[in-house]
Amino acid sequence: MRYSLASLLANALTGNKNWKPVWREPEPKRSYDVIIVGGGGHGLATAHYLAKEHGITNVAVIDKSYLGSGNVGRNTTIVRSNYLLPGNEPFYEWSLKLWEGLEQDLNYNAMVSQRGVLNVFHSDAQRDSFVRRGNAMRFHGADAELLDNDQVRALVPFVDLDNARFPIRGGLYQPRGGTVRHDAVVWGYARSADQRGVDVIQNCAATGFRVEKGRIVGIETEKGFIGAKKVALSVAGSSSRVGEMVGLRLPIESHVLQAFVTEGIKPLLDTVITFGAGHFYCSQSDKGGLVFGGDIDGYNTYAQRGNLPVVEDVAEGGMALIPAIGRLRILRSWGGLLDMSMDGSPIIDRTDIDGLYFNGGWCYGGFKATPAAGWCFAHLIATGQPHPYAAAYRFDRFASGRVIDEKGMGAQPNLH
Amino acid sequence: MRITCPYCGARGLEEFTYRGDATVTRPSSIDARATEAWVDYVYLRDNPAGLHKEFWQHSAGCRAWLEVARDTTTHEIVAVELAAKER
Numbered sequence: 359m360r361y362s363l364a365s366l367l368a369n370a371l372t373g374n375k376n377w378k379p380v381w382r383e384p385e386p387k388r389s390y391d392v393i394i395v396g397g398g399g400h401g402l403a404t405a406h407y408l409a410k411e412h413g414i415t416n417v418a419v420i421d422k423s424y425l426g427s428g429n430v431g432r433n434t435t436i437v438r439s440n441y442l443l444p445g446n447e448p449f450y451e452w453s454l455k456l457w458e459g460l461e462q463d464l465n466y467n468a469m470v471s472q473r474g475v476l477n478v479f480h481s482d483a484q485r486d487s488f489v490r491r492g493n494a495m496r497f498h499g500a501d502a503e504l505l506d507n508d509q510v511r512a513l514v515p516f517v518d519l520d521n522a523r524f525p526i527r528g529g530l531y532q533p534r535g536g537t538v539r540h541d542a543v544v545w546g547y548a549r550s551a552d553q554r555g556v557d558v559i560q561n562c563a564a565t566g567f568r569v570e571k572g573r574i575v576g577i578e579t580e581k582g583f584i585g586a587k588k589v590a591l592s593v594a595g596s597s598s599r600v601g602e603m604v605g606l607r608l609p610i611e612s613h614v615l616q617a618f619v620t621e622g623i624k625p626l627l628d629t630v631i632t633f634g635a636g637h638f639y640c641s642q643s644d645k646g647g648l649v650f651g652g653d654i655d656g657y658n659t660y661a662q663r664g665n666l667p668v669v670e671d672v673a674e675g676g677m678a679l680i681p682a683i684g685r686l687r688i689l690r691s692w693g694g695l696l697d698m699s700m701d702g703s704p705i706i707d708r709t710d711i712d713g714l715y716f717n718g719g720w721c722y723g724g725f726k727a728t729p730a731a732g733w734c735f736a737h738l739i740a741t742g743q744p745h746p747y748a749a750a751y752r753f754d755r756f757a758s759g760r761v762i763d764e765k766g767m768g769a770q771p772n773l774h
Numbered sequence: 775m776r777i778t779c780p781y782c783g784a785r786g787l788e789e790f791t792y793r794g795d796a797t798v799t800r801p802s803s804i805d806a807r808a809t810e811a812w813v814d815y816v817y818l819r820d821n822p823a824g825l826h827k828e829f830w831q832h833s834a835g836c837r838a839w840l841e842v843a844r845d846t847t848t849h850e851i852v853a854v855e856l857a858a859k860e861r
Contacts, residue, residue, distance in 0.1 A: 598821035609817040611794065612846070657792045660823040660847050665775050667788035700817045756817040757809065769816050772792055 361465050380545065381552035386559050389585030390418045392739060393577055394592055395564050395600065397421030399430040399540070399725065400717055401592035402547035402558070403732020404739070406464070409554035411733070412740035417556045418586075419548075420579060422563030426544045429595050432662075432694030433725040434617050434649050436630050436641060438475040438535035439500045442491045445750030445762040446703065447498040452747050453730030454500070454534060460729060466546030468538050469644065474629040475535030478510060478517070478679070480524045484634055488530040495532070505529045514631055518681050524635035535630060537641050543728060567604040573712040574604075590715040590739050595695030597718035599660070606709060606716070609700040609756050611771045614693040615654045615722050616664040618672065620686040622646030631679070638675030640683075648686065650676060654696065654722060656772035663693045696722055701755075702774030703762035706735050706748045715739050716753075721774060775849050780856055781836045793829035795819050796841050796857070823847055829857055 359365060359378060369376055392408060394401045397419045408414045421428075437457050439450035461468050479488050492502035507519060510529045519526045548558050559581075566578035567589065576585035593600045601608050622645050632639040640650035652672035655664040669691065676683045699705065699719035704727065706717050717735045720727060734748035744752065755761055767773040775787045797820070801811040826846045831839050839857035844850065 596823075598819070599823050602820075607818050607820065609819070611819055611821050612823075657844075658794070658821065658826050658828065658846050659849065661849055665787050665849070667786070670788075757813045770794065772794070 361467075380549040381558050384557045384559065386418060386420070386557065386562065386579070386581055386584050389576065390557075391416040391586070392588045392590060393417070393584060393586040394419045394590045395577065396592035396594075397425050397548070397558060397560065398428050398592065398594070399544050399547065399728040400594065400720075400731045400735070401590075402544060402551055403728050404590060404592060404717070404735045405551040405556045405558075406547045406554070407733050407736035408740060409551060409556055412736060414740055415555035417551075418559055418584065419551065419556060420559045420562045420564060420577075420584075422561070424560050425548055425558070426541050429694045429696075429724060430540055430544045430728075432617070432692055433540055434639065434641065434651050435537045435540045435725065436475065436535070436639065437470075437538050437726040438532055438630070439726075440475065440477065440491060440495055440502065440530065440532050440535065441764060442494045443762055443764055446764060447494060447500065449730055449734070449747040449751075450727065451495075451498050451500045452733070453727050456729030456733060457538060458534070460538075460543075460546070464546040464550045466542065466549060468542040468546050470536070470538045472534050472536040473641075474531060474533045475632070476505070476510070476513060476529045476531045476629050477632045477634060478526045478529040479634045480527055482527070485527055492530050501532055501534050503531045503533065505531050513629060514627065516626070516682055517631070517679055521678055524678060537630065539644075540725060547732070564600065564603070567714075569604065569711055574714045586713075588713045588715065588739055590717065590735065592717045592735065594697040594718045594720045594724055596660075597697045597716075601716075604711065604714065608718070609753075610697045610719050611658050612660055613654045613656065613696045613698045613771060614659045614661065614664045615651065615696055616668055616672070616691055616693045617649065617651040618669075618688050618691045619643065619647040619649050620683070621689050623648070623686065633675050633679040636671070636675035636678065638672060638679055640676065640680065647689065648683065654698070654772065655693075660695060661693070662695055696720070696724075698771030698774065700769045700771060701761035701763045702765055702767065702771070704731070704751050705753060706731065706738060706751045707744065707753045708738070708742075709753075721771075775851070777830060777832075777840070777842060777851060778854050779832045779835060779838065779840065780854065781838055782832060785832070785835060789832060789834040790830045791833040793831065793839075796827040796829045825852065
């Protein structure tokens, strides 16, 4: 069913009893042209663009749990393209452009809200680096505005501009950034892929891979062997665990990033704001809760939960930026697993096994990348060639020295 | 998570700094032909779900480097010893 005002009215007038499930629950076929392992945002976006842009519809997406149970439901829903390096910025800007047209493309309300993303700075040196970043963004066609203190005050009057330790000196603002309802993204992509003939198979974990003469021929799953001409891994957070089944040793450590939400309050924060002196970022959800987070915990983990020192650090950052936040109670906190790559940038590439493709290493930035990652991964799978926007996201950049170290931190994941 | 430092006893996580996998071996050669071994050492990791041997420094305490065996699925710390042991 195509959603429209007419379909909404027709269903409302018939008591909303005739809505149909938005995707099928098929049993796996014996074989597919492409199997995508991982039914998160990236995997489903890849299936959608494979079907829509490349006409490849004999595709299965398999996931070990239900749709939306992984990282796509554990992020803080922020989208932006405020990157510095040439290997990154065109990719993230393309992603933002795809976000802007996503709802029309999917015929699904993903609540894309371009409420802006404001990064405040606190010193002359930090201003210089933000100016450089803003210029890099504008060179690549993105939007960026440098705000002075009065403009920051007008936008977010409740922030502590005159903090004794970290006074705010201005901000870099990207008006086209914002938030997107994360569950709706996965539902929208799943519905669209399903309508184009893709089998979305939930609760069916991959347990092994079958390789013959250096070429992938299928995967072992909880529902038996499924043959495939091509297999695409899209399991960020668990890439090493899944990669190990097929002998991939990756430049990745798994880490946890915590996020928090407060009780709902009346509208307070109508943009996304980040603190420049510590690590804290915050937006307000449509239900009214302030959604915020900070640094990763910084040690290898698969536990999907963090520890208290980071909770304290995030709370301190929040208090330094928005003192009023101390009046609110935290309702929930949670942790999501991250593929922390060694240079802080992702990988979309072929592997040494023919027909096996890899998408991972998204660090803490996978959500905003969802459409472009799906777009570029689909292009790679369909054509065998890297998409120009993702041409830098290759495995061999580590050996060749062409790492994309956005933060200039070196090869240690917990510093990115 | 609390780590029992051999010198200081059980201390909170906030006193420690993480370095990462303790099982990788730094190549002794600086020969260009050893590039692959260096790439392996600097970038590639087993990243196991389960027991992980890793380096931590008691940076806000005695500053000793420790080798900790920890379960990455439960955060349980199984063993702690000084990294400067005889190898």
